Amino acid sequence: MPQTHLITGAGSGIGALVAQRLADRGDRLVLVARDAARAADLTAAFPTAAPLIVDLAHPERLADAVAAADFPDAVDTVIHAAGIVDLGEVADLPLSAWTSQVTVNLVAPAELTRLVLPRVRAAKGQVVFVNSGAGLTAHPQWAAYAASKHGLKALADALRGEEAPHGVRVTTVYPGRTATPMQAKVHEQEGADYRPEAFIDPASVVTAILTAIDLPRDAVISDVTVRPGPR
Numbered sequence: 001m002p003q004t005h006l007i008t009g010a011g012s013g014i015g016a017l018v019a020q021r022l023a024d025r026g027d028r029l030v031l032v033a034r035d036a037a038r039a040a041d042l043t044a045a046f047p048t049a050a051p052l053i054v055d056l057a058h059p060e061r062l063a064d065a066v067a068a069a070d071f072p073d074a075v076d077t078v079i080h081a082a083g084i085v086d087l088g089e090v091a092d093l094p095l096s097a098w099t100s101q102v103t104v105n106l107v108a109p110a111e112l113t114r115l116v117l118p119r120v121r122a123a124k125g126q127v128v129f130v131n132s133g134a135g136l137t138a139h140p141q142w143a144a145y146a147a148s149k150h151g152l153k154a155l156a157d158a159l160r161g162e163e164a165p166h167g168v169r170v171t172t173v174y175p176g177r178t179a180t181p182m183q184a185k186v187h188e189q190e191g192a193d194y195r196p197e198a199f200i201d202p203a204s205v206v207t208a209i210l211t212a213i214d215l216p217r218d219a220v221i222s223d224v225t226v227r228p229g230p231r
């Protein structure tokens with residue numbers, strides 16, 4: 001039976017590929033787009049998908065956006081793939097970089113999860129957080145992004161315990177550096193040459209996500225770390 005998936009970040013990188021794989025198997029998609037123009041792009045790419053138009057930098061707008069979206073009563077999975085990164089030392093990082101990363105990478109996933117949980121419970125569904133190796137270890141230059149992702153780990157871990165009695169599974173995927181537009185931007189900020197072939201293929205991260213979603217319900221993949229393979 002086709003499932004329903006709510007996906008953020010479906011316009012690029014890991015989120016776009018996971019949306020493609022789920023659309024290819026005939027599942028129903030509800031896709032978050034930051035504005036009407038990006039929603040039009042997503043509708044062109046995924047003609048049967050329903051848009052949920054909201055800028056995740058403004059999580060206070062999520063409640064109205066969810067209320068306005070064309071949503072079924074049961075949602076099998078929520079896949080939080082949207083994210084932003086801005087590197088910089090704590091000595092230099094402006095307040096706006098802290099606020100934007102914590103808002104988009106942590107507060108928005110928390111608020112979106114809260115708003116759709118009744119539908120996820122109705123499906124005995126699953127919430128998947130695309131975290132990062134930076135959610136486990138914080139390196140110099142990565143303080144704000146890593147803090148947002150450490151927070152996302154805390155959100156997922158607490159939610160897993162809270163939702164188990166409701167039959168909802170919670171999974172965190174921790175990818176290492178993955179060849180997407182975000183990684184190209186990171187290299188720009190690091191002033192380094194970007195060779196996508198040196199990094200994880202986003203399709204491999206998507207395979208890990210789909211494995212967690214498709215796992216039989218007697219078990220849950222709570223956490224999965226995806227590292228670059230030996231070359």
Ligand SMILES: NC(=O)c1ccc[n+]([C@@H]2O[C@H](COP(=O)([O-])OP(=O)(O)OC[C@H]3O[C@@H](n4cnc5c(N)ncnc54)[C@H](OP(=O)(O)O)[C@@H]3O)[C@@H](O)[C@H]2O)c1
Pocket residue numbers: 008009010011012013014015032033034038054055056057058080081082083084104130131132133174175176177178179180181182183
């Ligand atoms: N690439 C890596 O090396 C890597 C490694 C570890 C973890 N991750 C994580 O993996 C996830 C996917 O990253 P990616 O590499 O696929 O990045 P990406 O190609 O840059 O895609 C990010 C997506 O997030 C969306 N997004 C960002 N800000 C938004 C906002 N304010 N409102 C709505 N949507 C917004 C973007 O929307 P637009 O398309 O409209 O810009 C885009 O679709 C992120 O959570 C990232 O932190 C990435």
